[in-house]
Amino acid sequence: MRIREIEQIVKENFNNLEVEITGYNSTNNKYYVSNFQKTIDSIKKLSQFDFIAEEVGILKSFDFIYYNSDEADKVYVDSNTYNAVLNARNDIIKKCYTVLSLVKEALPTEESEDSIDVKLPEYKDLNKISDFFDTLNKALEIIVVNKDINGKVQLQSFESGSLWLNIIVGAKAVKWIGIVMEKVMEVRHKYYETEKLKAGIKSLNNVNDAQELIIKALDVQVKEFVEVKTNEVLSDGTIANxxxxxxxxxxxxxxxxxxxxxQGAEIHAALGSPREIKNEYPKYLEFDKTEIKSIKENSEVVDQKETEINDDEEK
Structure with a gap:
């Protein structure tokens, strides 16, 4: 998970960690606690992070509180239970403060709503990283640097310890890129299906001229599909004539x-963007990534075998 995602989740739940005491019975030494479920719900959302695992373990031991979903949202607890829950809550607050402070040091620049977040593929080759940035910059400039969008492509920050970067593109450009990315994902799906077929053809022994023609025909289909999707996205009038x-x-x-x-890249609206802007952007499915990785690995194995066969024939 991204550092900024962790920051966002902590911030969203940090202010809900209050426990309200609405009464105390000195006869049986019990506290009357109400409106605690909002606090527990926030702690459950924060429990995905290991840094509060100890405190969550303590709270789970009081199952009548941690797993309480009674609509009344009220419970009587003895002083020992109350103090244990309160101490666990206080420790969670302290740890959240620490996390937010560390994030601020690691990521001193706040993300602008006029920006996008881009995840790099997990390249091993430095040349591929260089090619990625050249291609990304050129593709984005074509999309947003024009009189209709009046955007720009300016690197804002790299997220420390991750593959994410933040790029300033401009207010109108953020939404427009999201609209374009919907078409991009349709092309990616077509590209994926084509690569899957090509990998199957390449896996056959002794690839002949007919098979080569099929592979070229598949590439033509992708090109034609790109033309269709480009015309669709340009037909909405955002780019005039x-x-x-x-x-x-x-x-x-x-x-x-x-x-x-x-190859594994992702493009999103910045985490702080309004929901309606985020909704313009497509979702990225994990099973797609896994299957694509498998196809690429199989294709690379086949290409390697073809190279070895060709080398042997030349000898």
Whole structure:
């Protein structure tokens, strides 16, 4: 999980960690606690982080509190239970303070709503990283640096210890990129299906001319699909009267981004963006990534075998 995601979750739940005492019975030495479920719900959301595992373990031992879903949202507890719960809650608050302080040091710059978050694929080759940034920059500039969007592509920050970076693009550009990314994901799916078929063809022994023609035909299908999706996204009027030249450049951007996503990249609205902007962006499914990785690995094995066969024939 990203550092900024952790920060956001902590911030969202940090202010709900209050326990309200509405009475005390000195006869049986019990506290009357109400409106505690909001606190427990927030602690449960924070429990995905290991740094409060000890405190969550303590709270779970009081199951009549931690797992209480009574609509009354009230409970009597003895002083020992109350003090144990309160101490655990206080320790969670202290740890949340520490986490937020550490995040502030690691990520001193707040993300702008006029920005996007980009996740790099897990490249092992430095040349691929360089190619990624060149392609990303070119593709984004084509999409947003024009008179209709009036955007820019400016690196804001790298997230320490992760593969994420934040890029300033401009207010109108954030929404427009989300709309374009929906088409990008459709192309990525087409690209994925094509690569799957190509990998199957390559896995056959003695790839012949007919099979090579099929592979080329599949590539043509992808190109034609990109043209269709580009025309669809440009038909909404955001770009006024796009020229054939600009349409061709947009085709490049959509296909280039689709291939980057296929490799493992992700593009999102910044975490702090309004929900309606975030909803413009597509979701990224884990099972897709796993299956794509398998296809790429199998294809690489086949390519390696072909290289070895060709080398042997030359000898």
């Amino acid at each position: 796009p020229s054939p030249e600009y349409t061709a450049r947009m085709q490049y951007s959509i296909q280039a981004l689709a291939e980057l996503v296929y």
